[in-house]
Every structure is written in structure tokens, then in C-alpha cells.
Amino acid sequence: MLPPSLPRAPTDPPSPREFEMLLGGVQPPYGGKLSTHDSTDEANLRSMGRTRRGTELQFNKRLFDAEGIIAVGSVEPHYYAGFTGGRKFILPGLAGFKSIEMNHSLALEEGSTILRLEGNPIHEDFMDALDIFNRYEDIFSIQLVLNHNHEVNYASSGHIVNSFARAVDGAKKIYVAPVESKADIVISVATPPMDLDLYQAHKAIENVKLALNDGGILILVAPCQDGIGSRGFYDLLASGGNVFEKIREGYKLGYHKAAKLAQLQAKTKLLAVTNLQSDVLRAISIEPYNELQGAFDDATRLKGKNARVLIVLDGCLTVPVCRH
Secondary structure, X not given: OOOOOOOOOOOOOOOHHHHHHHHOOOOOOOOOOOOOOOOOOHHHEEEEEEOOOOOEEEEEOHHHHOOOEEEEEEOOEEOOOEEOOHHHHOOOOOEOHHHHHHHHXXXXXXXXXXXXXXXXXXXXXXXXXXXXXXXXXXEEEEEEEEOOOOOEEEEEEEOHHHHHHHHHHHHHHHHEEEEOOOEEEEEEXXXXXXXXXXXXXXXXXXOOHHHEEEEEEEEEEOOOOOOOOOOHHHHHHHOOOOHHHHHHHOOOOOHHHHHHHHHHHOOOXXXXXXXXXXXXXXXXXXXXXXXXXXXXXXXXXXXXXXXXXXXXXXXXXOEEEEOO
8 A cells, every 4th residue: 555645845865754654664675775766866867858848857877777667656636747646757756856847847837737637738748758768668557546545446557658547537536526516615624644734735725726716715724733844935925026027037846836826816815724823824825723613704704604615624635626
């Protein structure tokens, strides 16, 4: 059984606890041959040209020494890549930091959105990277779809592209929840381990926005006991001024998260029930609350007693989509 996505900064190696979750034990029997990918270690990267969108490709050198590659992935909706898993094992999974940063800058484009693959610049860049690597015959893919208990609900294997496509179909059945109509108030709960910091809990905001009316109110519920997390997006939002102008001056990894929040806040009011200091949230235009009842009372006062309310108990995995 695979664990859910683990919250950490893009350049951090797995912690001992994370290794235990990933590999099933503190000392796995690999005879000292276990290694982790460091995207910032230029000495262990090999260049392979550019994608059609200009992403400079650098991959871990171990990929080129391997006679065979087993790619294991968990497939679930992703707020700008469409879905996780599959082709992501190489970019961003085993790519250099510059490659990752250039690819993620495409999240600012309109087509980079949840549940979408066709016409999604991020996904198409991933596929370009896979084509340029061009070792399809050496890759055996295992793609899994997990349920809310993080147990395997669906598995596909074989060709990296075909197994991913089948798992996407399986993921839609698990994670996409049809709703009759959009809501005026959406309460989205971030569940462990994505509730540890604001950077990760942001996923519970993005996943539910398709079910929220313009001018609606979104209430995030996440303790965020580890604070903000990776700060790039936060510092950009808190600096004031036009977020998009600053991004155009120079994109940095994480800025896409700030852009997505800014776009949402242009038509939605955000409230958050967390353990973060009030001024931390207000600096990025999120109204802070210590308990859900107070946030809900204020939201219903603003939207009226007849407001339509949607509660999403696992906002980091559930994607409510309006039927009409």
C-alpha cells in the first residue's frame, strides 16, 4: 500500500519517518543501494534538450545506467497537472530543479487545471519529456488509485502511457463527486498529512472551487501545525501589489500557487479555521477563525439563511463537480 502524497519542500530528501512509510520499514533490505534524487545536484544530472514549450530537461544520471525502470505512482486529481502519477515519475520526479521550475511555470496558463489532460500545458510538457527520454520499452509502470483509507482500490500496470490512462479512469470514479448545483458556501477539510501546513492544505482549496458560485465563500479547515510550509507563494502574496506583474518579472517555484490563490480571491471570499496566527492569514487576504462555527455563522450572515452549503470532508482528495 502506498502512503498519500507526503508534504515536504521540493528539494528536501525524505525524512526517516517518510522512508518508513514509503518502504515499509526503518532498514529496508537493499544492501546499501538505496539512493534519493536531489534535483539541485548538478553533478548527478544529464541534459537532454528541450520540450516544445522550452523546458530545459535534465534527468538523474542513474536513469541512463539502469537496464530497466519500474515506475510506481499514485494517481489522483491535481489542481494544475490534471492528475498525478504516470508520466510524472521522470518530470518532475527525477528531473533537475531548473527543469521542474520551468515546467511548473506553465501552471500559470489557462489550460493548466484540475481533471484536464488534453490541452493542459503542464501535462503535455510531461509527455514531451517522456518522449525525449524515449525508453518506453525499458519502463514497467505500476499505477495505483487509493481510497479514503489509503488502501489500493484500483491498479494498472504495463506501458507507462496506457497504465496511466487506465488509472485516470479509475481515479475519476473514486475522487470525482457529482453535485446537483454549485454552492454559495463550501467547507473544505484538509486531512492528514496534507493538513500539516498551509502550502499543502491549499490543495483543499483548489480541489473544491469548481463547485463554488462566483461571489461565494470558501472555508478551509486545516490545523497547519507546522505553519506556512514552503514560503515562496506566501511571501509573494503578502508582499502586496499585483501578483501577476511580479511573476512576470521573474518566476520562482511556488509562484503558481500564489497566482491560483489570487485568481480565486478575485471572485471568492476565503475563510480559514487553523492554528495559524491571525495576522499571518490576513496578510494574504484570508479571514482567520479559531473554530468552524464562527466561520460558518459569518458566512451565512453574508450569503443569507437560504444559502446552498456544500461540505467536503476530504478536500485534498475529493473534487466535487456540478452535473449541469
